[in-house]
Amino acid sequence: METGFLPRGRFHELLAALHRSGYRCLGPRVREGAIVYAAILVAEDLPRGARDHQAAGHYRIEQTASPRYFAWANGPQALKPIVFAPQEVLWRVRRQADGGLEFHRQTPPAERLAVIGVRACDLAALALQDRHFLGAAGDDPHYAARRAELFLVAVHCSDPSDVCFCVSTGDGPQASSGFDLALCELDSGFIVESGSDRGAVVAAELGLEAVGGDARAAAARQADAARTRQHRSLPGRDLRAALFANLEHPGWEEVAGRCLACGNCTSVCPTCFCHASVETPALDGGMSVHARAWDSCFSQGHSYIHGLTVRSDTRARYRQWLTHKLGSWHEQFGRSGCVGCGRCISWCPVGIDITEEAATVCTGVADE
Protein backbone atom coordinates (compact mmCIF):
# COMPACT_ATOMS: atom_id res chain seq x y z
CA MET A 1 0.00 0.00 0.00
CA GLU A 2 0.93 3.69 0.15
CA THR A 3 4.37 4.26 1.57
CA GLY A 4 6.26 7.33 2.61
CA PHE A 5 9.10 8.41 4.85
CA LEU A 6 8.78 9.95 8.31
CA PRO A 7 12.07 11.47 9.53
CA ARG A 8 13.04 10.44 13.06
CA GLY A 9 12.59 13.96 14.39
CA ARG A 10 8.93 13.92 13.34
CA PHE A 11 7.93 10.63 15.04
CA HIS A 12 5.85 12.55 17.57
CA GLU A 13 3.55 13.56 14.70
CA LEU A 14 2.41 9.95 14.41
CA LEU A 15 1.50 9.91 18.11
CA ALA A 16 -0.29 13.25 17.71
CA ALA A 17 -2.27 11.97 14.72
CA LEU A 18 -3.34 8.87 16.68
CA HIS A 19 -4.31 11.00 19.67
CA ARG A 20 -6.36 13.30 17.39
CA SER A 21 -8.22 10.24 16.07
CA GLY A 22 -9.19 9.43 19.64
CA TYR A 23 -6.71 6.61 20.30
CA ARG A 24 -4.95 6.03 23.57
CA CYS A 25 -1.47 4.79 22.69
CA LEU A 26 0.29 1.80 24.14
CA GLY A 27 3.86 1.14 23.18
CA PRO A 28 7.06 -0.52 24.33
CA ARG A 29 8.61 0.65 27.59
CA VAL A 30 11.27 -0.87 29.77
CA ARG A 31 9.62 -1.94 33.03
CA GLU A 32 10.97 -4.32 35.67
CA GLY A 33 13.84 -5.17 33.33
CA ALA A 34 11.87 -6.12 30.23
CA ILE A 35 10.07 -4.56 27.27
CA VAL A 36 6.36 -4.38 28.08
CA TYR A 37 3.44 -2.55 26.50
CA ALA A 38 2.51 0.52 28.53
CA ALA A 39 1.00 3.97 27.94
CA ILE A 40 2.96 6.21 25.55
CA LEU A 41 2.25 9.92 25.55
CA VAL A 42 5.34 11.34 23.81
CA ALA A 43 8.13 9.90 21.66
CA GLU A 44 10.53 10.23 24.61
CA ASP A 45 8.54 7.49 26.38
CA LEU A 46 9.82 4.94 23.85
CA PRO A 47 12.83 2.74 24.79
CA ARG A 48 15.45 4.61 22.77
CA GLY A 49 18.63 2.56 22.47
CA ALA A 50 17.28 -0.46 24.39
CA ARG A 51 18.45 -3.90 23.22
CA ASP A 52 17.21 -7.25 24.48
CA HIS A 53 19.54 -10.17 25.09
CA GLN A 54 17.59 -13.38 25.14
CA ALA A 55 18.64 -16.99 25.58
CA ALA A 56 16.94 -20.08 26.96
CA GLY A 57 15.69 -19.09 30.43
CA HIS A 58 17.33 -15.68 30.21
CA TYR A 59 16.29 -12.10 29.37
CA ARG A 60 18.26 -8.90 29.91
CA ILE A 61 17.94 -5.34 28.61
CA GLU A 62 21.03 -3.41 27.62
CA GLN A 63 21.00 0.35 27.14
CA THR A 64 22.98 1.46 24.06
CA ALA A 65 23.66 4.81 22.39
CA SER A 66 21.58 3.84 19.33
CA PRO A 67 18.94 6.43 18.39
CA ARG A 68 16.49 3.64 17.57
CA TYR A 69 13.24 3.03 19.43
CA PHE A 70 12.59 -0.50 18.17
CA ALA A 71 15.99 -2.22 18.04
CA TRP A 72 14.82 -5.08 20.25
CA ALA A 73 12.82 -8.22 19.43
CA ASN A 74 10.12 -8.70 22.03
CA GLY A 75 9.21 -8.90 25.71
CA PRO A 76 7.13 -11.38 27.70
CA GLN A 77 3.84 -9.96 26.43
CA ALA A 78 2.47 -10.08 22.94
CA LEU A 79 -0.96 -8.61 22.16
CA LYS A 80 -2.58 -11.43 24.12
CA PRO A 81 -3.02 -9.68 27.49
CA ILE A 82 -4.50 -6.66 25.72
CA VAL A 83 -7.31 -8.58 24.00
CA PHE A 84 -7.59 -11.75 26.13
CA ALA A 85 -7.26 -10.33 29.64
CA PRO A 86 -5.28 -12.54 32.08
CA GLN A 87 -8.16 -12.32 34.54
CA GLU A 88 -11.49 -10.62 34.05
CA VAL A 89 -15.03 -10.64 35.44
CA LEU A 90 -17.57 -12.06 32.98
CA TRP A 91 -20.73 -11.76 35.01
CA ARG A 92 -22.19 -11.30 38.46
CA VAL A 93 -25.21 -13.03 39.91
CA ARG A 94 -27.39 -11.66 42.69
CA ARG A 95 -29.95 -13.51 44.78
CA GLN A 96 -33.35 -11.75 44.74
CA ALA A 97 -35.75 -11.41 47.68
CA ASP A 98 -38.00 -14.11 46.16
CA GLY A 99 -35.05 -16.52 45.92
CA GLY A 100 -34.60 -16.07 42.15
CA LEU A 101 -31.23 -15.27 40.60
CA GLU A 102 -30.47 -12.19 38.57
CA PHE A 103 -27.49 -12.25 36.23
CA HIS A 104 -25.59 -9.15 35.14
CA ARG A 105 -23.18 -9.32 32.25
CA GLN A 106 -20.00 -7.37 32.75
CA THR A 107 -19.02 -6.00 29.34
CA PRO A 108 -15.66 -4.33 28.94
CA PRO A 109 -15.77 -0.69 27.88
CA ALA A 110 -15.00 -0.17 24.20
CA GLU A 111 -11.77 1.81 24.08
CA ARG A 112 -9.93 3.10 21.02
CA LEU A 113 -6.47 1.74 21.61
CA ALA A 114 -3.45 2.04 19.34
CA VAL A 115 -0.58 -0.36 19.96
CA ILE A 116 2.79 0.73 18.63
CA GLY A 117 5.70 -1.61 18.01
CA VAL A 118 3.74 -4.77 17.24
CA ARG A 119 5.84 -7.57 15.74
CA ALA A 120 5.08 -9.87 12.79
CA CYS A 121 4.82 -12.82 15.18
CA ASP A 122 2.37 -10.87 17.36
CA LEU A 123 0.14 -10.21 14.34
CA ALA A 124 0.24 -13.87 13.28
CA ALA A 125 -0.70 -14.86 16.84
CA LEU A 126 -3.50 -12.30 16.93
CA ALA A 127 -4.93 -13.74 13.71
CA LEU A 128 -5.02 -17.13 15.44
CA GLN A 129 -6.65 -15.74 18.57
CA ASP A 130 -9.23 -14.06 16.31
CA ARG A 131 -10.02 -17.48 14.86
CA HIS A 132 -10.56 -18.83 18.35
CA PHE A 133 -12.44 -15.99 20.03
CA LEU A 134 -14.34 -14.70 17.00
CA GLY A 135 -15.13 -18.15 15.68
CA ALA A 136 -18.15 -19.67 13.97
CA ALA A 137 -19.64 -20.45 17.38
CA GLY A 138 -20.13 -16.73 17.99
CA ASP A 139 -17.94 -13.92 19.18
CA ASP A 140 -16.58 -13.77 22.67
CA PRO A 141 -18.01 -10.36 23.65
CA HIS A 142 -15.04 -9.42 25.82
CA TYR A 143 -12.44 -10.22 23.23
CA ALA A 144 -14.55 -8.72 20.45
CA ALA A 145 -15.06 -5.42 22.28
CA ARG A 146 -11.33 -4.94 22.76
CA ARG A 147 -10.39 -6.20 19.33
CA ALA A 148 -12.80 -3.99 17.36
CA GLU A 149 -11.16 -0.70 18.33
CA LEU A 150 -7.57 -1.86 18.16
CA PHE A 151 -5.29 0.14 15.85
CA LEU A 152 -2.07 -1.75 15.18
CA VAL A 153 1.21 -0.05 14.31
CA ALA A 154 3.59 -2.85 13.37
CA VAL A 155 7.37 -2.50 13.24
CA HIS A 156 9.35 -4.87 11.02
CA CYS A 157 12.01 -6.62 13.09
CA SER A 158 15.53 -5.37 12.54
CA ASP A 159 17.00 -7.22 15.53
CA PRO A 160 15.50 -10.66 16.14
CA SER A 161 16.64 -12.14 19.42
CA ASP A 162 18.71 -15.25 19.79
CA VAL A 163 15.54 -17.30 20.43
CA CYS A 164 13.38 -16.00 17.53
CA PHE A 165 12.52 -18.52 14.81
CA CYS A 166 9.66 -16.87 12.91
CA VAL A 167 11.40 -17.49 9.57
CA SER A 168 10.99 -21.20 10.25
CA THR A 169 7.24 -20.86 10.96
CA GLY A 170 6.72 -18.39 8.10
CA ASP A 171 5.42 -15.59 10.32
CA GLY A 172 8.20 -12.96 10.24
CA PRO A 173 10.40 -11.04 10.68
CA GLN A 174 8.60 -8.66 8.26
CA ALA A 175 4.95 -7.91 9.04
CA SER A 176 2.94 -8.69 5.92
CA SER A 177 -0.69 -8.35 6.98
CA GLY A 178 -3.00 -7.61 9.87
CA PHE A 179 -1.66 -4.12 10.64
CA ASP A 180 -3.06 -0.65 10.13
CA LEU A 181 0.37 0.89 9.73
CA ALA A 182 3.75 -0.79 9.46
CA LEU A 183 7.05 0.94 10.14
CA CYS A 184 10.52 0.04 8.99
CA GLU A 185 12.91 1.79 11.35
CA LEU A 186 16.19 3.16 9.97
CA ASP A 187 18.64 5.37 11.82
CA SER A 188 17.33 8.40 9.93
CA GLY A 189 13.61 7.68 10.34
CA PHE A 190 10.78 5.39 9.35
CA ILE A 191 9.39 4.00 6.12
CA VAL A 192 5.65 4.03 6.75
CA GLU A 193 3.27 1.67 5.00
CA SER A 194 -0.50 1.51 5.51
CA GLY A 195 -2.35 -1.78 5.63
CA SER A 196 -5.96 -0.67 6.11
CA ASP A 197 -8.27 2.20 5.27
CA ARG A 198 -7.99 3.70 8.72
CA GLY A 199 -4.25 3.28 8.56
CA ALA A 200 -4.25 5.19 5.28
CA VAL A 201 -6.25 8.01 6.87
CA VAL A 202 -3.67 8.41 9.65
CA ALA A 203 -0.77 8.13 7.17
CA ALA A 204 -2.34 10.83 4.98
CA GLU A 205 -2.32 13.23 7.93
CA LEU A 206 1.42 12.81 8.35
CA GLY A 207 2.50 14.55 5.15
CA LEU A 208 5.05 11.80 4.49
CA GLU A 209 8.11 12.44 2.36
CA ALA A 210 9.03 10.32 -0.64
CA VAL A 211 11.13 7.25 0.23
CA GLY A 212 14.66 7.67 -1.15
CA GLY A 213 16.56 4.92 -2.92
CA ASP A 214 19.11 4.76 -0.12
CA ALA A 215 16.39 4.19 2.45
CA ARG A 216 14.86 1.40 0.37
CA ALA A 217 18.22 -0.29 -0.03
CA ALA A 218 18.98 0.01 3.70
CA ALA A 219 15.55 -1.45 4.52
CA ALA A 220 16.13 -4.43 2.22
CA ARG A 221 19.58 -5.09 3.72
CA GLN A 222 18.15 -4.88 7.22
CA ALA A 223 15.35 -7.33 6.41
CA ASP A 224 17.83 -9.82 4.95
CA ALA A 225 20.07 -9.54 7.99
CA ALA A 226 17.10 -10.11 10.30
CA ARG A 227 16.23 -13.28 8.43
CA THR A 228 19.71 -14.77 8.30
CA ARG A 229 20.41 -13.99 11.93
CA GLN A 230 17.87 -16.59 13.09
CA HIS A 231 19.39 -19.99 13.79
CA ARG A 232 16.62 -21.92 15.50
CA SER A 233 13.91 -23.75 13.57
CA LEU A 234 11.16 -26.30 13.98
CA PRO A 235 11.66 -29.59 12.12
CA GLY A 236 8.75 -28.74 9.79
CA ARG A 237 5.63 -26.59 9.35
CA ASP A 238 3.21 -29.47 9.91
CA LEU A 239 4.36 -31.91 12.58
CA ARG A 240 0.96 -33.44 13.20
CA ALA A 241 1.77 -36.87 11.77
CA ALA A 242 5.26 -36.93 13.28
CA LEU A 243 3.99 -36.05 16.77
CA PHE A 244 1.08 -38.45 16.84
CA ALA A 245 3.26 -41.25 15.52
CA ASN A 246 5.59 -40.66 18.47
CA LEU A 247 3.27 -40.51 21.48
CA GLU A 248 5.37 -43.09 23.32
CA HIS A 249 8.73 -41.54 22.40
CA PRO A 250 11.18 -41.65 25.37
CA GLY A 251 11.80 -37.92 24.78
CA TRP A 252 8.53 -37.08 26.57
CA GLU A 253 9.69 -38.75 29.76
CA GLU A 254 13.09 -37.11 29.46
CA VAL A 255 11.78 -33.56 29.05
CA ALA A 256 9.31 -34.15 31.88
CA GLY A 257 12.32 -34.74 34.13
CA ARG A 258 13.61 -31.25 33.30
CA CYS A 259 10.25 -29.43 33.31
CA LEU A 260 8.83 -27.62 36.34
CA ALA A 261 5.24 -27.84 35.03
CA CYS A 262 5.02 -24.18 35.97
CA GLY A 263 3.01 -22.95 32.98
CA ASN A 264 5.24 -19.99 32.15
CA CYS A 265 5.54 -21.19 28.54
CA THR A 266 1.80 -21.29 27.93
CA SER A 267 1.28 -17.99 29.76
CA VAL A 268 3.73 -16.09 27.55
CA CYS A 269 2.69 -17.93 24.38
CA PRO A 270 0.72 -15.42 22.29
CA THR A 271 -1.55 -18.09 20.83
CA CYS A 272 -2.48 -20.12 23.94
CA PHE A 273 -6.06 -19.41 24.88
CA CYS A 274 -6.98 -21.75 27.76
CA HIS A 275 -8.74 -20.32 30.78
CA ALA A 276 -10.29 -21.50 34.02
CA SER A 277 -13.52 -20.24 35.57
CA VAL A 278 -13.27 -18.72 39.02
CA GLU A 279 -16.32 -18.19 41.21
CA THR A 280 -16.03 -15.76 44.12
CA PRO A 281 -19.16 -15.57 46.23
CA ALA A 282 -19.59 -12.69 48.65
CA LEU A 283 -19.40 -13.65 52.30
CA ASP A 284 -23.13 -13.03 52.85
CA GLY A 285 -23.94 -15.49 50.04
CA GLY A 286 -26.21 -12.97 48.29
CA MET A 287 -23.95 -12.34 45.32
CA SER A 288 -21.23 -14.06 43.34
CA VAL A 289 -18.65 -12.89 40.83
CA HIS A 290 -17.79 -15.16 37.92
CA ALA A 291 -14.40 -14.52 36.36
CA ARG A 292 -12.12 -16.25 33.93
CA ALA A 293 -8.39 -16.48 34.38
CA TRP A 294 -5.61 -17.80 32.17
CA ASP A 295 -5.05 -21.47 32.77
CA SER A 296 -2.39 -23.80 31.46
CA CYS A 297 -2.23 -27.41 30.28
CA PHE A 298 0.59 -27.68 32.85
CA SER A 299 -1.82 -27.23 35.77
CA GLN A 300 -3.61 -30.09 37.48
CA GLY A 301 -6.98 -28.38 37.20
CA HIS A 302 -6.71 -28.16 33.41
CA SER A 303 -7.36 -31.87 32.95
CA TYR A 304 -9.56 -32.41 36.00
CA ILE A 305 -12.92 -33.92 35.24
CA HIS A 306 -15.24 -34.99 38.02
CA GLY A 307 -13.20 -37.22 40.29
CA LEU A 308 -10.29 -37.70 37.89
CA THR A 309 -7.19 -35.79 36.81
CA VAL A 310 -6.56 -37.03 33.28
CA ARG A 311 -3.00 -35.70 33.03
CA SER A 312 -1.54 -36.11 36.50
CA ASP A 313 2.14 -36.21 35.55
CA THR A 314 4.39 -33.75 33.73
CA ARG A 315 5.06 -36.16 30.87
CA ALA A 316 1.38 -36.14 29.91
CA ARG A 317 1.18 -32.37 30.36
CA TYR A 318 4.23 -31.56 28.26
CA ARG A 319 3.02 -33.95 25.58
CA GLN A 320 -0.39 -32.26 25.60
CA TRP A 321 1.22 -28.83 25.08
CA LEU A 322 3.38 -29.91 22.15
CA THR A 323 0.94 -32.24 20.43
CA HIS A 324 -1.78 -29.61 20.59
CA LYS A 325 0.34 -26.58 19.72
CA LEU A 326 2.25 -28.20 16.86
CA GLY A 327 -0.14 -31.04 16.00
CA SER A 328 -3.89 -30.85 16.48
CA TRP A 329 -3.93 -27.07 15.91
CA HIS A 330 -3.78 -27.99 12.23
CA GLU A 331 -7.18 -29.67 12.48
CA GLN A 332 -8.57 -26.85 14.60
CA PHE A 333 -7.18 -23.81 12.79
CA GLY A 334 -5.52 -25.05 9.61
CA ARG A 335 -2.01 -24.28 10.82
CA SER A 336 0.37 -24.83 13.71
CA GLY A 337 -0.14 -22.83 16.89
CA CYS A 338 3.46 -21.66 16.97
CA VAL A 339 4.45 -18.36 15.37
CA GLY A 340 8.13 -18.66 16.28
CA CYS A 341 8.29 -15.80 18.79
CA GLY A 342 10.65 -17.70 21.10
CA ARG A 343 8.95 -16.45 24.26
CA CYS A 344 8.41 -19.93 25.70
CA ILE A 345 12.16 -20.50 25.40
CA SER A 346 13.32 -17.30 27.13
CA TRP A 347 10.65 -17.20 29.83
CA CYS A 348 10.90 -20.86 30.77
CA PRO A 349 12.70 -20.60 34.13
CA VAL A 350 14.76 -23.67 33.21
CA GLY A 351 15.24 -22.82 29.54
CA ILE A 352 13.43 -25.71 27.87
CA ASP A 353 13.54 -25.10 24.10
CA ILE A 354 10.45 -26.06 22.10
CA THR A 355 12.47 -26.39 18.89
CA GLU A 356 14.85 -28.90 20.49
CA GLU A 357 12.07 -30.90 22.10
CA ALA A 358 10.08 -31.02 18.87
CA ALA A 359 13.17 -32.20 17.00
CA THR A 360 13.76 -34.92 19.59
CA VAL A 361 10.27 -36.39 19.66
CA CYS A 362 9.80 -36.11 15.89
CA THR A 363 13.06 -37.93 15.11
CA GLY A 364 13.01 -40.06 12.05
CA VAL A 365 9.64 -38.94 10.80
CA ALA A 366 9.67 -36.57 7.80
CA ASP A 367 7.65 -33.41 7.41
CA GLU A 368 4.33 -33.97 5.66
Add this chain to the structure above:
Amino acid sequence: MSTVVAKDRPRAAVHKFASCDGCQLALLNLGEDLLLLSSLVEFVHFAEAGQVNPEAPVDIAFVEGSISTAKDVERIQRVRARSRFLVAIGACATAGGLQALRNLADGQAWIADVYASPDYVDSLQSSTAVAQHVKVDLELWGCPVNSRQLIAAVRALLFGVAPFEEHDKVCLECKRAQVVCVMVAHGLPCMGPVTRTGCGALCPSFGRDCYACYGPAENPNTEVLGRRLEGLGLAPAAIGRCFLSINNGAPPFTEAGLRRVHEHD
Protein backbone atom coordinates in the same frame (compact mmCIF):
# COMPACT_ATOMS: atom_id res chain seq x y z
CA MET B 1 -24.73 -3.60 55.69
CA SER B 2 -27.41 -5.80 57.21
CA THR B 3 -26.10 -7.97 59.95
CA VAL B 4 -29.21 -9.92 60.84
CA VAL B 5 -28.02 -12.64 63.17
CA ALA B 6 -29.15 -16.00 61.83
CA LYS B 7 -30.84 -18.36 64.23
CA ASP B 8 -29.03 -21.68 64.64
CA ARG B 9 -25.80 -20.27 63.30
CA PRO B 10 -23.10 -22.87 62.80
CA ARG B 11 -20.68 -22.74 65.69
CA ALA B 12 -17.01 -22.12 65.16
CA ALA B 13 -13.85 -22.17 67.23
CA VAL B 14 -10.35 -20.86 66.71
CA HIS B 15 -7.75 -22.99 68.48
CA LYS B 16 -4.17 -21.98 68.93
CA PHE B 17 -1.18 -24.32 69.18
CA ALA B 18 2.50 -23.44 68.65
CA SER B 19 2.28 -20.34 66.47
CA CYS B 20 2.75 -16.60 66.34
CA ASP B 21 -1.00 -15.78 66.23
CA GLY B 22 -0.54 -14.16 62.83
CA CYS B 23 -3.01 -16.40 61.04
CA GLN B 24 -5.82 -15.49 63.42
CA LEU B 25 -5.24 -11.90 62.38
CA ALA B 26 -6.63 -12.85 58.95
CA LEU B 27 -9.95 -13.10 60.81
CA LEU B 28 -9.49 -10.14 63.12
CA ASN B 29 -8.39 -7.92 60.23
CA LEU B 30 -11.61 -8.49 58.30
CA GLY B 31 -12.94 -5.11 59.42
CA GLU B 32 -16.67 -4.74 58.82
CA ASP B 33 -16.79 -8.26 57.39
CA LEU B 34 -15.92 -9.56 60.84
CA LEU B 35 -19.36 -8.40 62.03
CA LEU B 36 -20.96 -10.06 59.03
CA LEU B 37 -18.98 -13.23 59.66
CA SER B 38 -20.04 -13.38 63.30
CA SER B 39 -23.66 -12.97 62.23
CA LEU B 40 -23.24 -16.05 60.03
CA VAL B 41 -21.25 -18.24 62.40
CA GLU B 42 -21.10 -18.09 66.16
CA PHE B 43 -17.56 -17.98 67.48
CA VAL B 44 -17.85 -19.89 70.73
CA HIS B 45 -14.10 -20.09 71.26
CA PHE B 46 -11.72 -17.46 69.90
CA ALA B 47 -9.38 -16.42 72.70
CA GLU B 48 -7.74 -13.62 70.74
CA ALA B 49 -11.21 -12.07 70.28
CA GLY B 50 -12.17 -12.61 73.92
CA GLN B 51 -14.31 -15.77 73.64
CA VAL B 52 -12.95 -18.62 75.73
CA ASN B 53 -14.70 -22.00 75.69
CA PRO B 54 -12.22 -24.50 74.26
CA GLU B 55 -14.23 -27.60 75.10
CA ALA B 56 -17.45 -26.52 73.33
CA PRO B 57 -18.49 -28.75 70.41
CA VAL B 58 -18.42 -26.83 67.10
CA ASP B 59 -19.24 -27.24 63.43
CA ILE B 60 -16.05 -25.59 62.18
CA ALA B 61 -12.74 -25.55 64.04
CA PHE B 62 -9.87 -23.44 62.77
CA VAL B 63 -6.59 -24.74 64.08
CA GLU B 64 -3.56 -22.50 64.06
CA GLY B 65 -0.14 -23.72 65.12
CA SER B 66 1.90 -26.88 65.20
CA ILE B 67 1.88 -29.79 67.61
CA SER B 68 4.89 -29.07 69.74
CA THR B 69 4.30 -30.33 73.29
CA ALA B 70 2.92 -33.45 74.95
CA LYS B 71 -0.11 -31.41 76.01
CA ASP B 72 -0.68 -30.38 72.37
CA VAL B 73 -0.75 -34.04 71.33
CA GLU B 74 -3.52 -34.69 73.77
CA ARG B 75 -5.40 -31.39 73.22
CA ILE B 76 -5.60 -31.77 69.41
CA GLN B 77 -7.44 -35.08 69.96
CA ARG B 78 -10.03 -33.28 72.07
CA VAL B 79 -10.39 -30.54 69.43
CA ARG B 80 -10.93 -33.17 66.75
CA ALA B 81 -13.48 -35.04 68.83
CA ARG B 82 -15.50 -31.86 69.38
CA SER B 83 -15.38 -30.54 65.76
CA ARG B 84 -17.35 -31.57 62.67
CA PHE B 85 -15.03 -29.89 60.13
CA LEU B 86 -11.44 -29.16 61.05
CA VAL B 87 -9.48 -26.56 59.09
CA ALA B 88 -5.72 -26.33 59.64
CA ILE B 89 -4.64 -22.76 58.93
CA GLY B 90 -1.14 -21.54 58.17
CA ALA B 91 2.33 -23.02 57.76
CA CYS B 92 2.55 -24.13 61.42
CA ALA B 93 -0.64 -26.17 61.27
CA THR B 94 -0.07 -27.52 57.77
CA ALA B 95 3.68 -28.23 57.88
CA GLY B 96 4.92 -27.74 61.45
CA GLY B 97 6.05 -24.15 60.85
CA LEU B 98 9.47 -22.60 61.04
CA GLN B 99 9.85 -24.28 64.43
CA ALA B 100 9.89 -27.66 62.65
CA LEU B 101 13.55 -26.88 61.91
CA ARG B 102 14.23 -28.46 65.27
CA ASN B 103 13.08 -31.81 63.80
CA LEU B 104 16.23 -31.66 61.67
CA ALA B 105 18.56 -30.77 64.54
CA ASP B 106 19.12 -31.40 68.22
CA GLY B 107 16.33 -29.24 69.59
CA GLN B 108 17.20 -29.93 73.22
CA ALA B 109 20.72 -28.58 72.65
CA TRP B 110 19.25 -25.36 71.23
CA ILE B 111 17.05 -24.97 74.30
CA ALA B 112 20.06 -25.42 76.53
CA ASP B 113 21.93 -22.77 74.55
CA VAL B 114 19.14 -20.21 74.66
CA TYR B 115 17.40 -20.51 78.03
CA ALA B 116 18.89 -19.91 81.46
CA SER B 117 16.67 -22.64 82.96
CA PRO B 118 16.04 -25.11 80.15
CA ASP B 119 14.18 -27.44 82.48
CA TYR B 120 11.26 -24.97 82.51
CA VAL B 121 10.73 -25.68 78.80
CA ASP B 122 8.53 -28.69 78.28
CA SER B 123 8.44 -29.41 74.57
CA LEU B 124 8.63 -32.38 72.24
CA GLN B 125 11.67 -33.12 70.09
CA SER B 126 9.52 -32.37 67.08
CA SER B 127 7.07 -29.78 65.81
CA THR B 128 4.58 -31.36 63.44
CA ALA B 129 1.57 -30.63 61.26
CA VAL B 130 -1.91 -31.16 62.65
CA ALA B 131 -2.61 -33.77 59.96
CA GLN B 132 0.11 -35.98 61.45
CA HIS B 133 -2.03 -36.34 64.56
CA VAL B 134 -5.69 -36.17 63.56
CA LYS B 135 -7.80 -36.17 60.41
CA VAL B 136 -7.82 -32.70 58.85
CA ASP B 137 -10.69 -31.80 56.53
CA LEU B 138 -9.09 -28.80 54.87
CA GLU B 139 -5.64 -27.24 54.88
CA LEU B 140 -5.20 -23.55 54.15
CA TRP B 141 -1.53 -22.92 53.47
CA GLY B 142 0.40 -19.70 53.89
CA CYS B 143 2.50 -17.82 56.42
CA PRO B 144 0.26 -16.19 57.30
CA VAL B 145 -2.98 -17.21 55.57
CA ASN B 146 -4.98 -14.29 54.23
CA SER B 147 -8.56 -13.20 54.75
CA ARG B 148 -9.58 -14.14 51.21
CA GLN B 149 -8.68 -17.79 51.85
CA LEU B 150 -10.62 -17.91 55.13
CA ILE B 151 -13.71 -16.21 53.71
CA ALA B 152 -13.74 -18.53 50.69
CA ALA B 153 -13.55 -21.58 52.96
CA VAL B 154 -16.28 -20.39 55.34
CA ARG B 155 -18.56 -19.37 52.48
CA ALA B 156 -18.20 -22.76 50.79
CA LEU B 157 -18.98 -24.55 54.06
CA LEU B 158 -22.05 -22.37 54.62
CA PHE B 159 -23.22 -23.28 51.11
CA GLY B 160 -22.64 -26.93 52.02
CA VAL B 161 -20.03 -27.54 49.33
CA ALA B 162 -16.42 -28.66 49.56
CA PRO B 163 -14.10 -25.64 49.74
CA PHE B 164 -11.92 -25.09 46.68
CA GLU B 165 -8.32 -26.14 47.24
CA GLU B 166 -5.65 -24.03 45.57
CA HIS B 167 -2.63 -26.01 44.47
CA ASP B 168 -1.35 -24.39 41.25
CA LYS B 169 2.13 -22.93 41.09
CA VAL B 170 2.75 -19.28 41.99
CA CYS B 171 4.08 -18.75 38.43
CA LEU B 172 0.55 -18.96 37.05
CA GLU B 173 -0.66 -16.18 39.34
CA CYS B 174 2.51 -14.25 38.62
CA LYS B 175 1.90 -14.31 34.88
CA ARG B 176 -1.78 -13.45 35.33
CA ALA B 177 -0.64 -10.39 37.25
CA GLN B 178 1.71 -9.66 34.29
CA VAL B 179 4.71 -9.42 36.58
CA VAL B 180 8.06 -9.67 34.77
CA CYS B 181 9.71 -12.90 35.96
CA VAL B 182 12.40 -12.03 38.51
CA MET B 183 14.25 -15.28 37.88
CA VAL B 184 14.50 -14.92 34.09
CA ALA B 185 14.99 -11.13 33.97
CA HIS B 186 17.05 -10.62 37.16
CA GLY B 187 18.50 -14.00 38.07
CA LEU B 188 16.82 -14.11 41.49
CA PRO B 189 16.35 -17.54 43.14
CA CYS B 190 12.57 -17.64 42.94
CA MET B 191 10.69 -20.52 44.56
CA GLY B 192 7.48 -19.75 42.63
CA PRO B 193 7.75 -22.77 40.30
CA VAL B 194 7.32 -25.21 43.22
CA THR B 195 5.14 -23.08 45.50
CA ARG B 196 1.37 -23.15 45.93
CA THR B 197 -0.77 -20.21 44.84
CA GLY B 198 -2.89 -18.20 47.22
CA CYS B 199 -0.83 -15.07 47.84
CA GLY B 200 -1.42 -13.54 44.39
CA ALA B 201 2.33 -13.65 43.60
CA LEU B 202 2.93 -11.01 46.24
CA CYS B 203 6.74 -11.11 46.33
CA PRO B 204 7.45 -11.12 42.58
CA SER B 205 5.01 -8.23 42.16
CA PHE B 206 7.34 -6.26 44.45
CA GLY B 207 10.40 -7.35 42.45
CA ARG B 208 11.65 -9.95 44.89
CA ASP B 209 11.82 -13.72 44.70
CA CYS B 210 9.13 -15.96 46.20
CA TYR B 211 10.38 -17.74 49.33
CA ALA B 212 7.74 -20.46 49.35
CA CYS B 213 5.67 -19.38 52.34
CA TYR B 214 2.59 -21.06 50.82
CA GLY B 215 4.28 -24.46 50.81
CA PRO B 216 4.66 -26.99 48.00
CA ALA B 217 2.35 -26.89 44.99
CA GLU B 218 1.05 -30.09 43.42
CA ASN B 219 3.64 -31.99 41.33
CA PRO B 220 6.63 -29.88 42.44
CA ASN B 221 9.89 -30.59 40.61
CA THR B 222 12.20 -29.61 43.46
CA GLU B 223 15.19 -31.39 41.91
CA VAL B 224 15.08 -29.31 38.73
CA LEU B 225 14.49 -26.05 40.56
CA GLY B 226 17.44 -26.91 42.81
CA ARG B 227 19.64 -27.39 39.75
CA ARG B 228 18.44 -24.06 38.35
CA LEU B 229 19.35 -22.30 41.61
CA GLU B 230 22.76 -23.89 41.33
CA GLY B 231 23.02 -22.39 37.85
CA LEU B 232 22.25 -19.00 39.38
CA GLY B 233 25.32 -19.41 41.56
CA LEU B 234 23.83 -20.66 44.83
CA ALA B 235 25.93 -23.10 46.88
CA PRO B 236 24.29 -26.39 47.91
CA ALA B 237 23.82 -25.22 51.51
CA ALA B 238 22.10 -22.04 50.32
CA ILE B 239 19.82 -24.07 48.03
CA GLY B 240 19.05 -26.33 50.97
CA ARG B 241 18.01 -23.30 53.01
CA CYS B 242 15.64 -22.16 50.21
CA PHE B 243 13.68 -25.37 50.83
CA LEU B 244 14.28 -25.62 54.58
CA SER B 245 12.58 -22.36 55.43
CA ILE B 246 9.06 -21.61 56.61
CA ASN B 247 7.68 -24.85 55.16
CA ASN B 248 10.70 -27.04 55.93
CA GLY B 249 8.35 -29.66 57.40
CA ALA B 250 6.39 -30.17 54.17
CA PRO B 251 7.70 -33.53 52.89
CA PRO B 252 8.74 -32.44 49.34
CA PHE B 253 10.68 -29.51 50.84
CA THR B 254 12.19 -31.52 53.70
CA GLU B 255 13.49 -34.08 51.24
CA ALA B 256 14.79 -31.55 48.67
CA GLY B 257 16.43 -29.44 51.36
CA LEU B 258 18.16 -32.30 53.16
CA ARG B 259 19.43 -33.69 49.87
CA ARG B 260 21.15 -30.38 49.13
CA VAL B 261 22.43 -29.77 52.63
CA HIS B 262 24.01 -33.23 52.79
CA GLU B 263 25.51 -32.94 49.31
CA HIS B 264 28.83 -31.68 50.65
CA ASP B 265 28.93 -33.81 53.79
